[in-house]
Amino acid sequence: MAKISDVAREAGVSVATVSRALNDHPNVNPEYADRVRAAAAKLGYRPNGIARSLRRQSSDVIALIISDVSNPFFTAITRGVEDVAQRSGYSVLLCNADEDSAKEATYLRVAEQEQVAGVILSPHMAGSDVSRLRGANIPLVVIDRPLNEPVDSVMVHSREGAESATNHLLDAGWTRPACITGPEEAATAQERLQGYLEAVRQHGNLDELFVHAPFRQHGGARAASELLDAEVAPDALFVANAQMTLGVLDELKRRGLRIGRDIGIITFDDAPWAPFISPPMSVVAQPAYDIGAQAAQLLMERIRGTAPAERRQLTLSTTLIVRESSQRSWGMR
Incomplete structure (x- = not known):
């Protein structure tokens, strides 16, 4: 690894001049500054960020x-x-x-x-x-x-947002909403699950259908498949983030399920694509x-x-x- 002294030697200037030139000091002769930058590029020199920070405190x-x-x-x-x-x-x-x-x-x-x-x-x-x-x-x-x-x-307010989303699905006429949420160790995943559960329990004797999965597209696809293959399958899905929702949409398409007729869906996060797919995606926007x-x-x-x-x-x-x-x-x- 090239040192500042190597750059100084290559450019034919002092170490102090190299330091000032690489820190864009206004008092450095432009000709020297050009030589320093050329030498640094030739030698592949990179300033030591740790040392620089320690000097400045x-x-x-x-x-x-x-x-x-x-x-x-x-x-x-x-x-x-x-x-x-x-x-x-x-x-x-x-x-x-x-x-x-x-x-x-x-x-x-x-x-x-x-x-x-x-x-x-x-x-x-x-x-x-x-x-x-x-x-x-x-x-x-x-x-x-x-x-x-x-x-x-x-x-x-993740829990409140999830509760609002689930209540909306129930008010829209869906009777078996399920929740696809993130991994158990993620606090947001737990909060969104709790919001879903609170809404379901407020509506009486409904099945509590949920799956934990990675906050990724493949996690959403896997969770949707697991729920839809269950003995009691959901007729609507609340999905805990937009990345998972992309996987859910892939799985619904693979099964030939029509959104808005065969199954309802709402997701956390208003992703840029959400208003432009068919049908446009309902969301809990953060x-x-x-x-x-x-x-x-x-x-x-x-x-x-x-x-x-x-x-x-x-x-x-x-x-x-x-x-x-x-x-x-x-x-x-």
């Missing part, structure tokens, strides 16, 4: 560690985080934990080693280990899922951009030292958007 980078970069919900969160961070003079390092506790632990370790200014985390589970951040005094805000730590958080923006604002206040000592917990509301997929009469037109 601060960083202008925050880490955003999310569960699934392919999920449009997290795309909108990322935009909210980035907009607030950029206005505050910070860059965002996006890390995809991929619903993997080992990858999450790796990114938390990197955030601590690189001395980032702060971290926004969508934890894999409530027991995710953030002790490295705590030991390094790096501020942390959690989003989407709770953490067993006294830190700032921005959540959504304020994803606001989650990211408010989390970033909380983090900025922690970084600046203007936040109160006690943790802050924000919980945002969902919005039920009724389209044709949950309407029992749609397929009979």
